Amino acid sequence: MSNNQPLPASVQHLIVGAGFAGLCAAIKLQEDGETDFLVVEKGSDVGGTWRDNTYPGAACDVPSQLYSFSFAPNPDWTSSYSPQPEIQAYIKKVAERSNVLDRFVFDTAAEEAAWDEKTAQWVVRTSGGTVRARTLIVGAGGLSEPKLPEIEGIGDFRGELFHSARWNHDIDLTGKRVAVIGTGASSIQIVPELQKVAGHVDVYQRTAPYVVPRNDRTYTRVERALFRRLPALQKAYRTGIYWGKELLVPGFTVNPKLALPAKKLALANLKRGISDPELRRRVTPTFEIGCKRILISNSYYPALASDNVDLVTDPIAKITGDAVVTADGVERPIDILVVATGFYTTELPIAEKVRGRNGASLADTWREAGMAAYKGTTVHGFPNLFMIVGPNTGLGHSSMVFIIESQVQYIRDAIRTMGLNRYETVEPTAEAQQGWNASLQRRMQRTVWNTGGCSSWYLDAHGKNTVLWPRTTFNFRRSLSEFDIAAYDVQAPDTTANPTREEVTA
Ligand code: N01
DSSP states (O other), X not given: OOTTSOXXXXXXXXXXXXXXXXXXXXXXXXXXXXXXXXEEOSSSSSOTHHHHOOOTTOBXXXXXXXXXXXXXXXXXXXXXXXXXXXXXXXXXXXXXXXXOGGGEEOSOOEEEEEEETTTTEEEEEETTEEEEEEEEEXXXXXXXXXXXXXXXXXXXXXXXXXXXXXXXXXXXXXXXXXXXXXXXXXXXXXXXXXXXXXXXXXXXXXXXXXXXXXXXXXXXXHHHHHHHHOHHHHHHHHHHHHHHHHTTHHHHHTOGGGGHHHHHHHHHHXXXXXXXXXXXXXXXXOSOTTSSOOEEOSXXXXXXXXXXXXXXXXXXXXXXXXXXXXXXXXXXXXXXXXXXXXBXXXXXXXXXXXXXXXSOBHHHHHTTTOOOOXXXXXXXXXXXXXXXXXXXXXOSSSOHHHHHHHHHHHHHHHHHHHHHHXXXXXXXXXXXXXXXXXXXXXXXXXXXXXXXXXXXXXXXXXXXXXXXXXXXXXXXXXXXXXOOGGGEEEEBTTBOSOOOHHHHHO
16 A cells, blocks of 8 residues: 555554564465455564664574575575675565565554454554554564663764664764774674774673674575575475574573583684683673573674774763763773664563553553563453564574564464454453463573573563573474464453353364
8 A cells, every 4th residue: 555545444454563573464464365454664664673774794693594484485595694685685575576565554653552442443543544453463573672871971972873773874984983882793793894994993892792603604506596496405404404593492491501512612713713812801701601692703803803993891981072981081082983782672662552451551561570471472451462572482592583473373373263253352361371471481490591690681670581482482383383262361242251262163
């Protein structure tokens, strides 16, 4: 649908977000013969985080063969870890080929979604008008809202300042003095690129990460031709990568000792990249590997060791109009400040905007005990709401696209079940949701994310991990393989009874 047409007053299904998640949901709803749905997207294109993160060096740290839709294999990946432009081009191509784009409305932000009990509909106020919908599918992303650091004086900085996810390409970095705050997955991709062009780079590190080698490889023309002609071969290759990643799970979730080979690899990478013993010491992590995301790079350590790069580990005290000042009183003048300080992950911005049955928002509901959902997808008190990449669905080791496809499968089955049984609403029971989360948090206790001695964006203000999935991804997929109606309260227009699963499937 064209962007200057008014939004319809109501649709059956409204999808928020046009990244991997929203696009997957749209394609699969269409495949199921659903004709009355709409996707609203605040940006002007598909792609989500891959549209927004255009910083120099942006690339995926999960192999592209796996970091892509299972139903849309791409034989043309140029290398094992694709750069951002290639991933964005892939997402656009999949969207175009699927003939769903006429359902997408761009430059339209979902501002508030409120459940209307009387009509059993979501009333969604967007920047382009209000739409009512029977089901609301939220694919707004877990890493979509940049988090700026709260540092004294940052608002007074007179040079150029931007977040890694909002890179200002108009700025010429050549010969400039640049500071980068943060040493996470984004920073370690940015710093080697800055080192090549900037006059001087100061890297402000609060916590040293583990960085393992990036075994990147360009696919040969022969390999790509084989992938194109023999899809089964590409599928087998993808499957091999998938299982290789799954083998890492016990090291995160059962016994960190199992991750010792990865630790050795990271420390050898550090030794290879940096010869100065003092610099080595300062970038050696002090927590268990896996506690924070394990980063991959061959160029980060050599960049840090370069003459035009300084690693600064003294805490930042303040920022002035033209410099960063550390706690030891040293002032380092700069022209450009890059904040690579991550995203709002445990207080998802969309949670403020979605109001359920009793008028409370998801954020209100989660304020005391942290984010929680049933199977990371549905939430008690929020009928007909389906979240993709909801609470405890994140991964530290493999492809989020796999998780997204698993959740979309569950949502399709829910919609099918609702249609077959003429249910107006489905809502997980409080008991089902509590049971799911109690078991999940029990498992979480022994994971390296909780015991590894670090703080990370996986943990909320109470120290609770509400972001990651603490088991294998095949376990996640199995749990969501069919819509388990017995865990739900349902409302049907023609009956007041809650049928059991046996009645439903009889
Ligand atoms: O953000 P982060 P990111 N003063 O939160 C530091 C995905 N991703 O954008 O560790 C000083 O990881 C903070 O320090 P500390 C991936 O899932 C994927 O890099 O908290 N420093 C940390 O070093 C990733 O995990 C790819 O002590 C401050 C850094 O900023 C996620 O995105 C590529 C600070 C933030 O690191 C986020 O990565 C890139 C402060 N006030 C990203 N506040 C792929 O390749 C924060 N920091 C798929």
